[in-house]
Amino acid sequence: MSLGSKQRKFARMIADLIVWAYEQGYELTFGDAYRDPRVHGVMGVKQGYGRSMSNHKQRLAVDFNLFKAGVYLTATADHEPLGIYWESIGGSWGGRFNDGNHYSMEHEGRR
Ligand SMILES: [Zn+2]
Numbered sequence: 726m727s728l729g730s731k732q733r734k735f736a737r738m739i740a741d742l743i744v745w746a747y748e749q750g751y752e753l754t755f756g757d758a759y760r761d762p763r764v765h766g767v768m769g770v771k772q773g774y775g776r777s778m779s780n781h782k783q784r785l786a787v788d789f790n791l792f793k794a795g796v797y798l799t800a801t802a803d804h805e806p807l808g809i810y811w812e813s814i815g816g817s818w819g820g821r822f823n824d825g826n827h828y829s830m831e832h833e834g835r836r
Contacts, residue, residue, distance in 0.1 A: 728832065732784045735830045738814055739787055742828060745810050746791075756788030756826060757781055778835060786829035786836075801825025 726734075746753055760781035766772030768782055780786035791798045791807070798804070804825040808818030811828050817836035819827025829836050 728783060731830055731832055735785050735816075738811075738816055738830070739828070741814060742807065742811055742816070746807055749806065750793060751807070752792040754790040754792070756790050758787045759784050780829045780832060780835055783832060785832050786827060788826045789828060791826065799826075 743753060757775075758781070760775055760779060762768070762770075762782055764773065765775055765779070765782060766777065768779075769777050771777040775781065781788075789804075789807075791803055793803075801820045801823070802825075804818075804820055807828070808820045808825070811818050815830070817829045817831050819825055819829065819836070822836070
């Protein structure tokens, strides 16, 4: 699948994740979504925070801030229900590699 096709599929999957989360009683705010290479460096270049090779730079990752009943939930375990749902629709969940609020789509071996 081309990068562009993945990016468009990813956006649609994120919509499903958001709707599903709200149906379970969660609320979300966006953390990092797209990391503009003009700010964060092109792929392979580390500039500012974040990794040099990041799916955020390719529009294939979103970090979500998670809330339930107005409480900000920060633990990876808090994100697990969303992570399991995300994986069930084909996504990669950062909770599998110590980045619990990171929801991405695999591309060229990166998540
Ligand atoms: Zn992330």
